[in-house]
Amino acid sequence: MSDIRRTKDRLAIEALGLEKSYGETRALAGLDLAVAAGSVFALLGPNGAGKTTAVRALTTLLRPDRGRARVAGYDVVAEAPEVRRRIGLTGQTAALDECLTGRANLVMVGRLNHQPARQARRRAEELLERFDLTEAADRGVKTYSGGMRRRLDLAAGLVGRPEVLFLDEPTTGLDPRSRLVMWEVVRTLVADGTTVLLTTQYLDEADQLADRVAVVDHGRAVAEGTPAELKARFGTESVELTVAGSSELSEAVAVLGRYAAGEPGTDTAGRKVAASVQDAPRRLPGIIADLASAGIALDGLEVRRASLDDVFLALTGHGPSTEATASSLKELAFP
Amino acid sequence: MTTISSYERSTLEKERRLSRALWAAKDTLVLIRRGLERIIREPQQLLDVTVQPVIFVLLFTYVFGSAIRLPGGGNYHAYLVGGMFGMAMAGTAPGTAVGISTDMGSGVIDRFRSLPISRSVVLAGRTITDLATQVLGVGALMVTGLAVGWGMHKGAADALAAIGLALLIAFAMTWAGACAGMLLKNAEAAQALGFIVFLPLSFVSNAFVPTQGMPGWLRDFANWNPLSAVAASCRQLFGNPNPAVTVQAWPMQHPELATLLWSAGLIAVFAPTAVYLFRRKVLG
Numbered sequence: 001m002s003d004i005r006r007t008k009d010r011l012a013i014e015a016l017g018l019e020k021s022y023g024e025t026r027a028l029a030g031l032d033l034a035v036a037a038g039s040v041f042a043l044l045g046p047n048g049a050g051k052t053t054a055v056r057a058l059t060t061l062l063r064p065d066r067g068r069a070r071v072a073g074y075d076v077v078a079e080a081p082e083v084r085r086r087i088g089l090t091g092q093t094a095a096l097d098e099c100l101t102g103r104a105n106l107v108m109v110g111r112l113n114h115q116p117a118r119q120a121r122r123r124a125e126e127l128l129e130r131f132d133l134t135e136a137a138d139r140g141v142k143t144y145s146g147g148m149r150r151r152l153d154l155a156a157g158l159v160g161r162p163e164v165l166f167l168d169e170p171t172t173g174l175d176p177r178s179r180l181v182m183w184e185v186v187r188t189l190v191a192d193g194t195t196v197l198l199t200t201q202y203l204d205e206a207d208q209l210a211d212r213v214a215v216v217d218h219g220r221a222v223a224e225g226t227p228a229e230l231k232a233r234f235g236t237e238s239v240e241l242t243v244a245g246s247s248e249l250s251e252a253v254a255v256l257g258r259y260a261a262g263e264p265g266t267d268t269a270g271r272k273v274a275a276s277v278q279d280a281p282r283r284l285p286g287i288i289a290d291l292a293s294a295g296i297a298l299d300g301l302e303v304r305r306a307s308l309d310d311v312f313l314a315l316t317g318h319g320p321s322t323e324a325t326a327s328s329l330k331e332l333a334f335p
Numbered sequence: 336m337t338t339i340s341s342y343e344r345s346t347l348e349k350e351r352r353l354s355r356a357l358w359a360a361k362d363t364l365v366l367i368r369r370g371l372e373r374i375i376r377e378p379q380q381l382l383d384v385t386v387q388p389v390i391f392v393l394l395f396t397y398v399f400g401s402a403i404r405l406p407g408g409g410n411y412h413a414y415l416v417g418g419m420f421g422m423a424m425a426g427t428a429p430g431t432a433v434g435i436s437t438d439m440g441s442g443v444i445d446r447f448r449s450l451p452i453s454r455s456v457v458l459a460g461r462t463i464t465d466l467a468t469q470v471l472g473v474g475a476l477m478v479t480g481l482a483v484g485w486g487m488h489k490g491a492a493d494a495l496a497a498i499g500l501a502l503l504i505a506f507a508m509t510w511a512g513a514c515a516g517m518l519l520k521n522a523e524a525a526q527a528l529g530f531i532v533f534l535p536l537s538f539v540s541n542a543f544v545p546t547q548g549m550p551g552w553l554r555d556f557a558n559w560n561p562l563s564a565v566a567a568s569c570r571q572l573f574g575n576p577n578p579a580v581t582v583q584a585w586p587m588q589h590p591e592l593a594t595l596l597w598s599a600g601l602i603a604v605f606a607p608t609a610v611y612l613f614r615r616k617v618l619g
Binding site: 029060084087089093097098156 | 362373451
């Protein structure tokens with residue numbers, strides 16, 4: 001039993017003070033990471049935060065200037081070949097031979113993973129099926145769509161049944177359907193015991209998939225925890241009321257103001273009042289009771305939970321990326 | 336715990352090295368197969384090793400050759416084919432350079448690097464595949480040669496020796512090409528290298544015209560050009576006219592040995608350099 005505990009607590013990825021500079025630019029400025037085996041860990045950060053550099057260092061593709069890292073128990077510099085035997089990588093650009101067919105790519109990767117020919121062919125078949133590529137298997141990768149390429153690339157990363165899988169922005173540029181497929185794959189892998197480290201600019205992706213998230217900015221992890229922890233620690237929840245008559249608006253502002261962290265915002269035309277409220281779900285009964293005793297009738301009441309957007313903004317002082325910010329702004333009509 | 340004796344340790348180390356070498360050989364085969372599959376899917380890659388030499392043979396025999404007189408007499412058509420061996424084999428280098436720089440610029444190199452294979456395997460796979468395509472080039476050249484009146488007038492052993500020497504220099508040239516491919520930014524630059532370095536190198540040799548008529552300084556360069564050694568070796572071993580026998584430069588007096596030494600020298604310099612450049616490039 002203690003054995004099981006130990007495997008569960010074992011770290012699949014461990015990084016201490018990783019540094020990497022390109023001239024003046026410090027891509028990694030002392031990155032520390034600890035990822036438990038069998039979990040999904042997300043590196044969340046804007047473009048240029050150092051996420052890709054971190055993945056490249058952990059997958060032995062580049063040598064850090066300073067610091068140490070172990071993946072699957074092996075040092076990424078001193079024991080790089082051992083690390084390579086145990087990892088799979090799917091990067092931002094498809095790492096495939098465009099000239100070859102999808103099947104030939106997978107068989108080649110299997111053979112280079114030192115699988116016997118027959119096993120490599122069988123594994124390729126399995127993965128083609130799993131990623132819905134059987135029909136396109138004998139076509140050149142050149143003819144594949146972006147989503148198909150990404151799927152094949154992920155399949156290539158899985159050929160060797162890696163202990164630790166690195167996904168560098170696996171869903172950037174994917175259509176929503178392919179994105180869901182990708183999430184499903186990650187969940188299945190983790191259920192089978194694979195450790196997954198993924199980088200993403202999408203907050204909802206980290207929220208959906210990751211057991212733990214590290215927010216990366218300027219080459220360092222500025223915060224780390226479960227999505228819920230991060231939201232509780234850095235995010236704020238807000239309460240939004242829609243009053244029945246616009247005459248009740250000012251009174252509603254006064255009531256909500258007693259609970260709010262700041263001055264409530266109002267939307268006169270929409271008859272709405274909103275404010276950020278710490279620990280909103282628990283204080284909601286009080287708010288409702290106060291509103292009732294003040295005789296304010298409500299048309300609507302909404303609690304907006306803290307999002308990782310808030311966390312991100314609180315930690316880095318800027319949005320995660322224009323795209324993600326735009327989508328979250330749509331929900332956030334006001335305050 | 337029992338301790339491991341130094342004898343046992345050295346045996347273990349030997350076995351480890353042996354298995355590493357074995358895997359490297361197997362991985363190279365996988366990558367050669369990849370190269371051949373690419374060619375089967377896109378046979379136009381073979382144009383430069385097949386059609387190009389044929390065009391040069393026809394161009395030189397029927398256009399330029401009509402105005403060239405060989406010192407000491409002899410048929411220019413029979414003379415040219417040996418020279419074409421020199422040019423075609425050296426021509427492997429730009430092809431390798433283009434292939435390598437294309438690979439380096441594409442994502443596939445990251446795939447290779449994240450796999451448990453030795454770094455040199457990626458390069459060896461490429462150079463050996465290019466050598467294999469040159470075998471086809473040799474065939475195309477010989478068939479064209481026979482059609483324009485060239486022939487092999489010595490034994491089969493001599494003919495095979497000529498082909499062997501030609502392929503050896505081709506292999507040496509692929510390593511030079513691999514280095515160039517690694518240093519150049521993109522495939523276009525690698526392609527341009529072919530015109531800037533390789534074409535002049537081919538023409539300032541005895542491949543197309545005997546060196547006797549060249550100005551002094553150029554003649555010295557041409558006589559020591561490895562392509563001249565290959566051309567002279569082939570002419571000697573095929574029993575074709577070889578005006579270079581009267582040239583007093585050492586490589587022209589011992590063309591076969593010169594070809595061997597050039598090949599060995601080129602491989603000794605460029606193979607480790609290519610591996611070094613590759614490591615440096617991929618480790619960032």
